[in-house]
Amino acid sequence: RKEVEQDPGPFNVPEGATVAFNCTYSNSASQSFFWYRQDCRKEPKLLMSVYSSGNEDGRFTAQLNRASQYISLLIRDSKLSDSATYLCVVNPRASKIIFGSGTRLSIRP
């Protein structure tokens, strides 16, 4: 089983739609979690951290479910500029940073 698993997509949704991605992780000792965004042929960049209580940044909401070992990302009122690959990242304490394989999102006009 992979340490971090994501649905690869692609998700193809109309502008204005709400879309959600999930990511599961296998190491129950994992301490911190992030969502990264990667545009085509560019380096990944931090989108947002994921906190136990859930957190929101504008149209983006991240949730963590430790019992079921998954994190989620919700994008509301999607924009054309949201088209990218979204990478789930898990950072266990004192261990290497582990990336999911990414979920491709394409927003159509």
Added chain:
Amino acid sequence: DADVTQTPRNRITKTGKRIMLECSQTKGHDRMYWYRQDPGLGLRLIYYSFDVKDINKGEISDGYSVSRQAQAKFSLSLESAIPNQTALYFCATSDAGSATEAFFGQGTRLTVV
């Protein structure tokens, strides 16, 4: 100037050649990583280093070696390049501790012909 700099940005090399990819950072981070990205496979960890004296294999280290010359420098070598090592390579850094993000270089596109 970028906080994490990779050189070269693009390289075409022949099968069997030795090639080195270099990464330097100005963030003062202890931890450095080399990842490889292939279409549809996400980022796969090649090697990582938690300080100058620490080197660890990742999930796909075969065919690669690394050197941590200083806190700020972490280089990746392909001793004898082969075509299936054609990929996009990223270097990343992070601070020690669990609640820290990773900062990436802009990537090196390597083609082995």
